[in-house]
Amino acid sequence: MKVVPMKYETLLTDLADGVMTVTLNRPDKLNAFNTAMSRELIDFFTRVNSIDDVRAIVVTGAGRAFCAGADISGGSGAFQVWNDGSKPQKREASDSITLAIFNCLKPIVAAINGAAVGVGITMCLPMDIRMISSSAKIGFVFNRRGMAMEAGSCWFLPRLVGMQQAQEWVMTAELFDADEALKGGLVRSVHAPEELLPAAQALARKFASNTSSAVAAAVNRRLMWSMWGAQDPLDAVTLDLQCVGYLAAGADAQEGIKSFFDKRAPVFPLRPSKDMPPFGPWSQAAPGGVK
Numbered sequence: 001m002k003v004v005p006m007k008y009e010t011l012l013t014d015l016a017d018g019v020m021t022v023t024l025n026r027p028d029k030l031n032a033f034n035t036a037m038s039r040e041l042i043d044f045f046t047r048v049n050s051i052d053d054v055r056a057i058v059v060t061g062a063g064r065a066f067c068a069g070a071d072i073s074g075g076s077g078a079f080q081v082w083n084d085g086s087k088p089q090k091r092e093a094s095d096s097i098t099l100a101i102f103n104c105l106k107p108i109v110a111a112i113n114g115a116a117v118g119v120g121i122t123m124c125l126p127m128d129i130r131m132i133s134s135s136a137k138i139g140f141v142f143n144r145r146g147m148a149m150e151a152g153s154c155w156f157l158p159r160l161v162g163m164q165q166a167q168e169w170v171m172t173a174e175l176f177d178a179d180e181a182l183k184g185g186l187v188r189s190v191h192a193p194e195e196l197l198p199a200a201q202a203l204a205r206k207f208a209s210n211t212s213s214a215v216a217a218a219v220n221r222r223l224m225w226s227m228w229g230a231q232d233p234l235d236a237v238t239l240d241l242q243c244v245g246y247l248a249a250g251a252d253a254q255e256g257i258k259s260f261f262d263k264r265a266p267v268f269p270l271r272p273s274k275d276m277p278p279f280g281p282w283s284q285a286a287p288g289g290v291k
Contacts, residue, residue, distance in 0.1 A: 018208030019055065020106075060111040109204050115136065134190050155229075252268045256268070
């Protein structure tokens with residue numbers, strides 16, 4: 001499917017070389033997370049599954065922050081979902097930006113250009129790669145706000161950095177710098193501020209290369225995330241055997257082998273918007289995603 005222009009109140013989107021750069025765009029509020037941003041991010045990560053021109057995604061922030069957390073200027077209601085601006089709704093899993101990112105079929109790079117606090121960092125946990133500016137600060141500050149960990153971070157964070165490190169960061173609720181984030185295994189690399197976004201986009205372009213099958217990339221991304229919590233390798237083997245059998249009979253695998261023997265770059269015909277296997281975790285994507 002071709003790209004349909006995406007116009008949002010709190011996000012900027014820009015597509016180049018198969019990489020969609022998504023910029024959180026409330027710089028006067030340090031890109032603080034509000035209901036509009038939540039809805040728009042969920043909409044983006046759901047819609048992008050069916051846009052084949054987007055091969056990889058980079059997420060960053062406008063101005064000097066990535067995302068300073070929930071916009072608490074209106075009080076504790078910032079932690080709830082509001083329907084008509086006056087009444088809080090019960091939060092549902094469908095309201096989770098984390099699950100929208102988790103269910104995405106595209107590889108995602110977080111370019112953490114400044115402060116990433118609370119939801120500003122937890123939204124990065126289900127992204128595949130996290131890169132950070134040397135000037136950025138991170139904080140899992142829930143205990144300072146009297147709030148529970150949100151966005152599934154109690155599941156993601158210990159798996160990414162280990163229980164001991166996760167407990168220290170959450171229990172102290174302190175801000176920490178890019179070097180500590182790197183040492184703790186939360187981020188891949190630290191960059192000078194002016195070099196961060198170009199470095200993230202360069203890595204995403206490698207993911208978006210035409211020499212990679214977009215369908216295989218989508219399957220493999222979701223296989224790794226979905227099998228991360230499996231209790232037995234048999235669960236993974238059972239699913240990946242299904243995937244191998246299905247993809248091996250498909251046009252991309254045939255093209256991959258033929259191009260190898262022809263000594264040329266492959267031209268893969270399959271598209272994630274319509275050619276994903278009819279089973280597996282991607283078949284339960286959020287409404288509007290790939291079915």
